[in-house]
Amino acid sequence: xxxxxxxxxxxxxxxxxxxxxxxxxxxxxxxxxxxxxxxxxxxxxxxxxxxxxxxxxxxxxxxxxxxxxxxxxxxxxxxxxxxxxxxxxxxxxxxxxxxxxxxxxxxxxxxxxxxxxxxxxxxxxxxxxxxxxxxxxxxxxx
Amino acid sequence: xxxxxxxxxxxxxxxxxxxxxxxxxxxxxxxxxxxxxxxxxxxxxxxxxxxxxxxxxxxxxxxxxxxxxxxxxxxxxxxxxxxxxxxxxxx
Numbered sequence: 001x002x003x004x005x006x007x008x009x010x011x012x013x014x015x016x017x018x019x020x021x022x023x024x025x026x027x028x029x030x031x032x033x034x035x036x037x038x039x040x041x042x043x044x045x046x047x048x049x050x051x052x053x054x055x056x057x058x059x060x061x062x063x064x065x066x067x068x069x070x071x072x073x074x075x076x077x078x079x080x081x082x083x084x085x086x087x088x089x090x091x092x093x094x095x096x097x098x099x100x101x102x103x104x105x106x107x108x109x110x111x112x113x114x115x116x117x118x119x120x121x122x123x124x125x126x127x128x129x130x131x132x133x134x135x136x137x138x139x140x141x142x
Numbered sequence: 143x144x145x146x147x148x149x150x151x152x153x154x155x156x157x158x159x160x161x162x163x164x165x166x167x168x169x170x171x172x173x174x175x176x177x178x179x180x181x182x183x184x185x186x187x188x189x190x191x192x193x194x195x196x197x198x199x200x201x202x203x204x205x206x207x208x209x210x211x212x213x214x215x216x217x218x219x220x221x222x223x224x225x226x227x228x229x230x231x232x233x
Contacts, residue, residue: 005149010193014155014217017186021162024182030174033166045185045211048192055144055196071211072185079218079233081180086225087174091232109230120186 001002004053013047029095037081044071101126146186149197156190173231177221 020073046069053065089112090101106115163186167179188207195203225231 002143006144006196010144010152010196011155012146013189014159015192016160018155018162018190019229020182021159021186022167024166024179025162027173029177030172032177034178036220037163037178041185041203045189045192048189049207052192052195056201058201059200061204064201064208068188068204068211071208071215075211075215076181076185079215082180082222083177083218086222087172089230090172090174090225090228091230092172092174094213112229138232 001053005049009051009054010046013020013044013051016044016047020044021126028097032095034080034084038076042076045069045072064076144196149193152193153190156186158194159186160190169203173221173225177218177225180221181214181218184217188214 017040020037020040023040027033032112049065049068053062056062088107089109091109093132094101103114106117107113156178160183163179163182167183168178170176170179188210190201191207195201195207
């Protein structure tokens with residue numbers, strides 16, 4: 001019985017990985033590719049680790065598998081967020097069929113200033129008045 | 143014991159996934175695309191290590207998967223810092 005469950009988890013994890021890589025090669029631009037690879041890649045690895053824990057049924061192995069799963073679930077959204085942010089700032093072109101670009105009105109590529117969109121009147125103009133500290137001490141400072 | 147057919151099928155699918163991710167890594171139009179492909183390669187290899195641990199029955203292989211996941215995260219953060227420092231680029 002346990003073999004059937006392990007086989008199910010291994011096969012579904014591997015097919016999710018295959019799905020992720022098909023998505024990464026077929027989808028048109030960076031955010032959609034990240035959407036394919038991050039979620040199904042993390043879920044595929046987690047399913048295979050669940051299969052490992054069930055196949056061995058030892059405390060040590062289960063602890064390691066749970067450590068891998070929790071680490072992947074903690075880090076993969078952070079990594080995707082950071083790469084997507086960097087890709088947007090670097091100027092990776094979006095797909096022609098993009099419906100909504102929420103950062104377009106809030107991000108100034110010249111001063112590298114990203115406003116939240118909820119500022120009170122007049123506040124967003126502050127960095128435009130003195131662009132020197134923004135461009136010098138911004139993300140390039142450190 | 144697990145049916146060997148299942149393990150073979152899983153290896154086959156993971157290898158196909160690895161090849162497709164490598165194609166994106168080689169021809170990705172911009173550097174962030176390549177970083178995303180590299181992260182996917184790391185997680186596919188971690189899955190492959192797990193499958194190999196089930197196949198051989200050696201639990202020590204899981205340590206490799208832990209290290210792989212850790213290094214992939216650090217590499218992604220490093221690449222993103224590098225990209226944001228460099229400013230707008232056209233590649």
